[in-house]
Amino acid sequence: MWPILSTADNKAPPVLGKDILVIVSLSAYFALSVTNLPPLLVLCPLFASGIFLAVGNNAKDSFGHTPLGFTAKLIISLFAASYASSVALSSDIAASINAMAVLFPGTLIAYILLQIPKIQLRGVSWCLAILVLAPSCMTILMFVEAGTVTPWLAFPQNRTPALVVPNDMLSGVIFLPIAVAIFVNEKRAFPKMLIVGIVAILLVAIYKVDSRLCVLTIIFMVMIFFYHSRPKQFLTNCVILLLMLYLVDLVFDLGFVGNFLRLREDNARLSIWLAGLMQWVDHPVLGFGPSNFEMAYRLGISGLELPEWMAVETRSIPWAHNIYIEALVERGMLGLAAQTILFLLIFLRLWERAKVTTGQSRSFYLALLISFCGFLFAGLFEPTMQRIWVANTVFVFLGLALAPVSLDKAVDQ
Secondary structure: OOOOEEOOOOOOOOOOHHHHHHHHHHHHHHHHOOOOOOHHHHHHHHHHHHHHHHOOOOHHHOOOOOOOOHHHHHHHHHHHHHHHHHHHOOOOHHHHHHHHOOHHHHHHHHHHHHHOOHHHHHHHHHHHHHHHHHHHHHHHHHHHHHOOOOHHHHHHHHOOOOOOOHHHHHHHHOOHHHHHHHHHHOOOHHHHHHHHHHHHHHHHHHHHHOOHHHHHHHHHHHHHHHHHHOHHHHHHHHHHHHHHHHHHHHHHOOOHHHHHHHHHOOOHHHHHHHHHHHHHHHOOOOOOOOOOHHHHHHHHHHOOOOOOOOOOOOOOOOOOOOHHHHHHHHHHHHHHHHHHHHHHHHHHHHHHHHHHOOHHHHHHHHHHHHHHHHHHHHOOOOOOOOOHHHHHHHHHHHHHHHOOEEOOHHHOO
């Protein structure tokens, strides 16, 4: 067990007004980060959150605070160094520097979450609920402004830096387990009703975007929960879940099943992945550089012979539609290794906390672990580190996975 779990305090300290301001400001940033507002205006709440945290901050007084361990520092340093090295030797340095810029807000988010006392997990939970609500509301607003029900028309007309394609609704789907955990933990009726409303808005947005990946990610996260809660009934519960989804789709004519059946013809991602992998050997160690996947794709697809059943994407391919292949092609073997080790660190820390904590803290970390598993699954098909919501999500998980925690039942409030 890593030495980050503290059992020394037997009484939780009073809730600090400073920490509330930090969480509220961070929530405001999450809400604004999916909009089309000017970048400096969007970043203002994030900077304010950091300032509130710095004012009067004393590490010795932080509840359960301990410095990061050597292993965590080494892994984070390796990830940063692999990125910087890939940018320095990029095939297009300007594009790579611009792509790397999305990491900087995330690093501040991780730092802020590292410093928030464990007593504020309830506030952090509601902060993450904003990540469910904000993209859902913004997506629905896109459709209203576009006056269309076709996702591929609504997004190009009204897209934001965070919400570029329908699958970017994953930014809300990923943190759905946190919203469920809040519903379970809250005792009062109003917060429960608020969470029900947030989830309902998310479901409406998912229906609007008609995203197979959003639906698959939710199903995957539910299956993870089934496996954790009742492993002996895992297969039975999964069959029941799929049957219920099929019946709901059939009764309400949602079109999800037909959408999945179209995968037989809509398989262009296979050609994208193969073309990219064909070229990574040209830059095996540090890759082509962040944001340069399209360069590798164009080179690869020109000399690739594909079977007739495999579709070829004719549109521009600015990202790999696979966060792991993207890391290999754009940042090379060093980048993929650094990213994999970072993800493994996050997973192991969250898994450990889901085991050793109790009460509401256990529910929070279990939900966070399921959310991270959902992110890893979705990463096989869409997310790109070029998108700010993806970078922010990675650093949210990193910050909460490494933040100090107490085993005291007294702080489970």
